[in-house]
Amino acid sequence: MKVSKYLDSKPVQELPGVVKREVINADDGAPNYCMRVFDVDPGSSTPFHAHAWEHEVFVLSGKGVAVSDGGEIKIDRDSVVFVPGEETHCFKNNGDEILRFICVIPLGT
Amino acid sequence: MKVSKYLDSKPVQELPGVVKREVINADDGAPNYCMRVFDVDPGSSTPFHAHAWEHEVFVLSGKGVAVSDGGEIKIDRDSVVFVPGEETHCFKNNGDEILRFICVIPLGT
Numbered sequence: 001m002k003v004s005k006y007l008d009s010k011p012v013q014e015l016p017g018v019v020k021r022e023v024i025n026a027d028d029g030a031p032n033y034c035m036r037v038f039d040v041d042p043g044s045s046t047p048f049h050a051h052a053w054e055h056e057v058f059v060l061s062g063k064g065v066a067v068s069d070g071g072e073i074k075i076d077r078d079s080v081v082f083v084p085g086e087e088t089h090c091f092k093n094n095g096d097e098i099l100r101f102i103c104v105i106p107l108g109t
Numbered sequence: 110m111k112v113s114k115y116l117d118s119k120p121v122q123e124l125p126g127v128v129k130r131e132v133i134n135a136d137d138g139a140p141n142y143c144m145r146v147f148d149v150d151p152g153s154s155t156p157f158h159a160h161a162w163e164h165e166v167f168v169l170s171g172k173g174v175a176v177s178d179g180g181e182i183k184i185d186r187d188s189v190v191f192v193p194g195e196e197t198h199c200f201k202n203n204g205d206e207i208l209r210f211i212c213v214i215p216l217g218t
Binding site: 002003004005009054066073081087102104 | 110184211
């Protein structure tokens with residue numbers, strides 16, 4: 001069993017305004033999927049892109065929108081988002097605080 | 110893309126003092142793993158047990174301990190716990206508020 005705080009995990013600047021922490025990954029012995037925590041600054045967004053694998057997302061704090069080709073849906077604390085593989089998507093912070101969310105992806109992607 | 114609030118998911122009483130919500134599962138089209146949210150009442154605990162699959166846990170609120178054969182480790186908001194498959198474990202609420210955490214498991218377990 002490994003117990004930590006998510007802030008103990010190394011922050012990686014994914015792109016301007018977006019920081020990622022891999023809080024559980026293969027280095028911990030995880031065999032199937034990786035848990036990450038993202039911090040998106042106000043006015044910033046993850047890339048609008050698609051890929052083969054799914055996302056399972058839980059919003060911890062802040063306000064924003066989950067964007068797909070179908071439009072924008074508001075998200076905030078306690079929102080849950082499932083993005084199927086191959087669906088174009090991003091997460092945009094349109095609030096005035098950090099948009100923080102957990103995002104789980106399969107390992108090996 | 111599916112967007113919801115975790116409280117929209119049906120609560121299931123797993124055992125006295127422990128409520129589980131499957132917030133993303135196979136019914137949503139998830140192919141690999143299932144995201145659940147647990148509410149453990151003060152004084153209650155998940156079962157002390159082992160199984161083949163891993164847990165990836167993120168604590169949302171409350172205070173408690175993650176228990177294994179190696180002892181107890183304190184957990185609270187923003188704690189991350191990785192429980193490898195076959196390790197005996199439970200999550201016990203020793204605080205005075207609900208212990209709420211996300212727990213991701215592989216599908217098909």
